[in-house]
Amino acid sequence: MLNMERHKIIMGLLKRKGTVKLKELMEVSSSSESTIRRDLAELEDLGALKRVHGGAILSQARTIEMSMVEKSVRNVQEKKRIARLAASLIMDGDCVFLDAGSTTFEVIECLVGRDITVVTNGLMHVEELVSMDLNAYILGGKMKAKTKAVIGGIALDNIMNYRFDKAFIGANGVHIVDGYTTPDMEEALLKRKAMELSDECFIVADSSKLHQSHFAKMFNLEAAVWITDAVDEEEKRSIMKKTSIMEVSV
The missing domain is CATH 3.40.50.1360 (Rossmann fold)
Incomplete structure (x- = not known):
């Protein structure tokens, strides 16, 4: 699977759930742990998410609230x-x-x-x-x-x-x-x-x-x-x- 496709899957899950586990991302993308960790690091550098223990959460401005x-x-x-x-x-x-x-x-x-x-x-x-x-x-x-x-x-x-x-x-x-x-x-x-x-x-x-x-x-x-x-x-x-x-x- 291409890098861009994995990023799209990761962000899609995050926007729907707010948080995702590393194992879940490995399963849905059929990718290795090292590959997913690298993807998460790249997306964190872009400010799209925040890595946490065992996965990632969606980055949000502290004052923005959903309806x-x-x-x-x-x-x-x-x-x-x-x-x-x-x-x-x-x-x-x-x-x-x-x-x-x-x-x-x-x-x-x-x-x-x-x-x-x-x-x-x-x-x-x-x-x-x-x-x-x-x-x-x-x-x-x-x-x-x-x-x-x-x-x-x-x-x-x-x-x-x-x-x-x-x-x-x-x-x-x-x-x-x-x-x-x-x-x-x-x-x-x-x-x-x-x-x-x-x-x-x-x-x-x-x-x-x-x-x-x-x-x-x-x-x-x-x-x-x-x-x-x-x-x-x-x-x-x-x-x-x-x-x-x-x-x-x-």
């Missing part, structure tokens, strides 16, 4: 499995904060018939919650057109009226040093406040977010339990020195 529609079509099955595990932690009678994200949105369909109260800053989320006859509140404030998330000072003031048994929060980046991050500072502040107002806090984010670090820090890894899909065993041991991980079963 809700773009997020919703990536790693769909992983998000659904994560959502089912997250929903299983919610008990009847709980007061829950559900962050405005594509993975947290998947949690909602797992809550049919539950006796719970949900507070959210997601416009799409509250519409779905109400359509399912769940007790739901939405924060007031500034609406982000791209992600349909409510943020800003009014939202921060508004959330202070609540206390939560559990918070389920999305993250754009999960980093061993930088912690949980997101591109938007105002949104990061709201996520941090939701964590502080909750008895238990869970990050719901698929493993493609690992090694990613964005502009605004939400909080440290130890402040929440990370619910995710399969993580490399060596990386898991490193992360679990700082926080707990709940992995979904395949």
Whole structure:
């Protein structure tokens, strides 16, 4: 296979999944490990990706964020499995904060018939919650057109009226040093406040977010339990020195 063809395959997988493993690239391109490592090094030099342990992640500007529609079509099955595990932690009678994200949105369909109260800053989320006859509140404030998330000072003031048994929060980046991050500072502040107002806090984010670090820090890894899909065993041991991980079963 030509060098250009392999590069096209690598970037196609990265754009679809956000992260790829070295073994996966070797299989789909029928190439040796040394060849794929050389391809990754070349693409990293071009700024197209970032090499990490056992594979690569897509390079993104720290302040750029995908729209809700773009997020919703990536790693769909992983998000659904994560959502089912997250929903299983919610008990009847709980007061829950559900962050405005594509993975947290998947949690909602797992809550049919539950006796719970949900507070959210997601416009799409509250519409779905109400359509399912769940007790739901939405924060007031500034609406982000791209992600349909409510943020800003009014939202921060508004959330202070609540206390939560559990918070389920999305993250754009999960980093061993930088912690949980997101591109938007105002949104990061709201996520941090939701964590502080909750008895238990869970990050719901698929493993493609690992090694990613964005502009605004939400909080440290130890402040929440990370619910995710399969993580490399060596990386898991490193992360679990700082926080707990709940992995979904395949």
